[in-house]
Amino acid sequence: MDNQTTHHSGQPPRKAYLAKRQALQSLLETPEFNPGDRIPAERDLADMLGISRMTLRKILNELIEGGILERHGNRGTFLTSTAIERPLAQPVQLGISKIVEMNGAVPSSKLIFFHRAAASSRIARLLMIKTGMPILIIKRLRLADTKPFCLETSYLPQERVPGLCAEDMLQDTSLNQLLAERYGIVGAFDEGTIRVGIMTPEERELLQAEPGSPALTYRGVIFDRQRRPNEYLVSVNHPHRVAFRIATTL
Structure with a gap:
């Protein structure tokens, strides 16, 4: 199936996915956000970017692995503080x-x-x-x-x-x-x-x-x-x- 990857993962095509990820990073790099700030709730971010919660979570997980974001238990997800x-x-x-x-x-x-x-x-x-x-x-x-x-x-x-x-x-x-x-x-x-x-x-x-x-x-x-x-x-x-x-x- 040509759309096998998209069907099983629930993700948009890779190019569109990377564009959405870059859009989120650009948003978090605006002056409204500083290191250590809590980012908006997943529902709000998904609506802002026009993507599913599943796709957003994958992007967030990648940014966490890359050290850009960090999770603080039940408090939410935060921009990594400058060490x-x-x-x-x-x-x-x-x-x-x-x-x-x-x-x-x-x-x-x-x-x-x-x-x-x-x-x-x-x-x-x-x-x-x-x-x-x-x-x-x-x-x-x-x-x-x-x-x-x-x-x-x-x-x-x-x-x-x-x-x-x-x-x-x-x-x-x-x-x-x-x-x-x-x-x-x-x-x-x-x-x-x-x-x-x-x-x-x-x-x-x-x-x-x-x-x-x-x-x-x-x-x-x-x-x-x-x-x-x-x-x-x-x-x-x-x-x-x-x-x-x-x-x-x-």
């Missing part, structure tokens, strides 16, 4: 672990890989070293209360961190603290950008995000007080678990 607020002008010395603690969560991390490589011309320029010089590439998944919220990749000139190895990063070690205590390297300021992009399949899997999810990606260089680059950092942030906070003073 971590990162100050846009954060002091470099804070480090991500301290920021997680300031958000009332327990920080942890998982080492994805620790790799030695030769610096490309771009990385060499950012770190102010010669092309081909040895660097360390450290990729870590950062978690708050066991939920992944950002994926960080650090590029370090190997000559400044002799003896640093993967074992040093296996016990939720703070890289900032390790650099300060072992090598006397203290970050004083950073220069970088934040852009919106689409996650790679690896990033999506590690951050437990939906296909096609955007990411807030920070790329920047961290300098010491002598304006020497300590580290080039790429931080890919989950769009529903991280918000960058802006604060200005007169």
Whole structure:
């Protein structure tokens, strides 16, 4: 039967289904809704979107699995609260672990890989070293209360961190603290950008995000007080678990 899938599942054709799902997401992204808000009742949403309650529940379940929504028992369905607020002008010395603690969560991390490589011309320029010089590439998944919220990749000139190895990063070690205590390297300021992009399949899997999810990606260089680059950092942030906070003073 040509309409076998539609008949048995009670769903509209896939294209129409995805359009309705996108319509719901667009509705929830309007200024009327903030993270942590309860969404309208299923009956009201189904009427607004012109779909059956069964189809709506399937969409809601997918958004829950994707971390966009969460159910709170009999209280209803809510937009997921932002897990971590990162100050846009954060002091470099804070480090991500301290920021997680300031958000009332327990920080942890998982080492994805620790790799030695030769610096490309771009990385060499950012770190102010010669092309081909040895660097360390450290990729870590950062978690708050066991939920992944950002994926960080650090590029370090190997000559400044002799003896640093993967074992040093296996016990939720703070890289900032390790650099300060072992090598006397203290970050004083950073220069970088934040852009919106689409996650790679690896990033999506590690951050437990939906296909096609955007990411807030920070790329920047961290300098010491002598304006020497300590580290080039790429931080890919989950769009529903991280918000960058802006604060200005007169």
